Amino acid sequence: MAGIELLSDQGYRLDGRKATELRKVQARMGVFGQADGSAYLEQGNTKVLAVVYGPHEVRGARSKILYDRAVINCQYSMATFSTAERKRRPHGDRKSSEMSLHLKQTFEAAVLTQLYPRSQIDIYVKILQADGGNYSACVNAATLAVIDAGIPMRDYVCACTAGFVDDTPLADLCHAEESGGGTSLAVALLPRGGQIALLQMDARLHQDHLDTLMEAAMTACKGVSKVLDEVVRQHLQEMSILTGE
Amino acid sequence: MSPMKLCVPGERLCSTEDCIPGTGTYLRHGYIFASLAGYVLRKNEGEELPVMSVVKETETQLLPDVGAIVTCKVTSINPRFAKVHILYVGSTPLKDRFRGTIRKEDVRATEKDKVETYKSFRPGDIVLAKVISLGDVQSNYLLTTAENELGVVVAHSEAGAQMVPVSWCEMQCPRTHAKEFRKVARVQPEYLQA
Numbered sequence: 001m002a003g004i005e006l007l008s009d010q011g012y013r014l015d016g017r018k019a020t021e022l023r024k025v026q027a028r029m030g031v032f033g034q035a036d037g038s039a040y041l042e043q044g045n046t047k048v049l050a051v052v053y054g055p056h057e058v059r060g061a062r063s064k065i066l067y068d069r070a071v072i073n074c075q076y077s078m079a080t081f082s083t084a085e086r087k088r089r090p091h092g093d094r095k096s097s098e099m100s101l102h103l104k105q106t107f108e109a110a111v112l113t114q115l116y117p118r119s120q121i122d123i124y125v126k127i128l129q130a131d132g133g134n135y136s137a138c139v140n141a142a143t144l145a146v147i148d149a150g151i152p153m154r155d156y157v158c159a160c161t162a163g164f165v166d167d168t169p170l171a172d173l174c175h176a177e178e179s180g181g182g183t184s185l186a187v188a189l190l191p192r193g194g195q196i197a198l199l200q201m202d203a204r205l206h207q208d209h210l211d212t213l214m215e216a217a218m219t220a221c222k223g224v225s226k227v228l229d230e231v232v233r234q235h236l237q238e239m240s241i242l243t244g245e
Numbered sequence: 246m247s248p249m250k251l252c253v254p255g256e257r258l259c260s261t262e263d264c265i266p267g268t269g270t271y272l273r274h275g276y277i278f279a280s281l282a283g284y285v286l287r288k289n290e291g292e293e294l295p296v297m298s299v300v301k302e303t304e305t306q307l308l309p310d311v312g313a314i315v316t317c318k319v320t321s322i323n324p325r326f327a328k329v330h331i332l333y334v335g336s337t338p339l340k341d342r343f344r345g346t347i348r349k350e351d352v353r354a355t356e357k358d359k360v361e362t363y364k365s366f367r368p369g370d371i372v373l374a375k376v377i378s379l380g381d382v383q384s385n386y387l388l389t390t391a392e393n394e395l396g397v398v399v400a401h402s403e404a405g406a407q408m409v410p411v412s413w414c415e416m417q418c419p420r421t422h423a424k425e426f427r428k429v430a431r432v433q434p435e436y437l438q439a
Contacts, residue, residue: 057344
């Protein structure tokens with residue numbers, strides 16, 4: 001590969017992590033009062049805000065109503081200041097629409113939508129700072145927001161990316177590694193059941209390597225799920241103290 | 246509340262042989278899993294097995310269901326139906342409003358063909374109704390007031406005073422003593438909120 005060396009001979013990456021090491025994940029639930037559920041999540045330098053409204057009556061076209069389950073409406077947007085170069089359109093471009101669709105599919109797999117027929121659940125995510133792994137950070141933040149809203153889910157959805165450099169799978173890619181031109185695989189996992197809610201890969205990869213890469217991505221997802229679990233438990237405990245027991 | 250067990254979505258609580266799944270849980274492969282983040286609650290309800298449910302501090306959103314008694318506000322009327330906003334399901338307030346309709350045929354149980362909507366409801370009235378259907382493509386929630394206990398509970402006269410019911414189909418203004426037609430509810434004590 002031309003230019004920068006993504007993995008040094010000693011096995012360290014650009015930001016000093018080991019191949020399987022995740023970036024630091026920090027999160028907070030219930031950051032807004034007016035929404036039904038909200039969360040803020042940092043995954044390394046990627047910062048995301050997620051907000052959930054609903055379930056409420058279907059807004060807009062009546063043809064959208066589903067008679068046996070809830071409609072999930074997702075909107076992904078990036079702040080104009082989120083990237084190194086100022087973004088002109090925060091949402092509505094092709095990339096954002098695709099991301100919105102992916103989020104919708106992910107959460108349709110995880111949320112128990114059949115409990116709320118003919119209603120709508122809105123999930124809005126905004127990238128405040130983009131440093132790679134935007135999709136996974138959005139999924140993780142949105143999961144926390146959905147839990148905060150008290151909407152029943154089968155399980156957490158945890159997402160993480162994995163790349164492949166010099167025959168070594170790298171977990172949780174940062175922007176420099178993602179834009180390096182190598183393969184990047186994004187997985188959204190329901191960790192307890194081990195079901196995959198979404199799998200996406202944009203570049204070419206030899207079939208022989210797919211299994212090792214998948215394994216690395218799923219291990220990374222499980223690592224993320226442990227962090228999310230702690231955040232939720234801590235939030236619950238704080239809430240019970242606040243309500244005065 | 247420290248002795249109560251915390252749980253998170255996807256956590257396995259117990260087998261179906263030990264408990265019956267309640268709210269905030271779901272069934273898979275013969276086990277009960279939590280679907281909410283909250284506290285595990287085991288309650289014996291007279292049956293052999295206790296009910297396992299997950300409760301949250303803040304009330305989760307409720308949706309009007311078939312058979313539920315709802316409190317609504319009339320927003321508009323026309324000769325065929327009255328449009329309402331559903332405000333409460335049972336005694337829980339809804340976070341945002343759901344729209345519903347009360348068709349002319351569903352206003353009362355007898356002499357359905359003689360019902361006139363403007364003699365039963367007026368915009369602004371507070372009405373107790375029961376959900377009969379979640380509606381179809383054209384309509385929202387379909388409601389009925391065809392029971393003695395259902396109908397108008399609070400109404401204001403043309404003079405603006407709150408009216409007093411005088412019969413099942415009339416209400417009187419305490420200020421002008423003018424009578425107005427309404428489908429009046431005989432309010433049952435169990436529907437009255439504390």
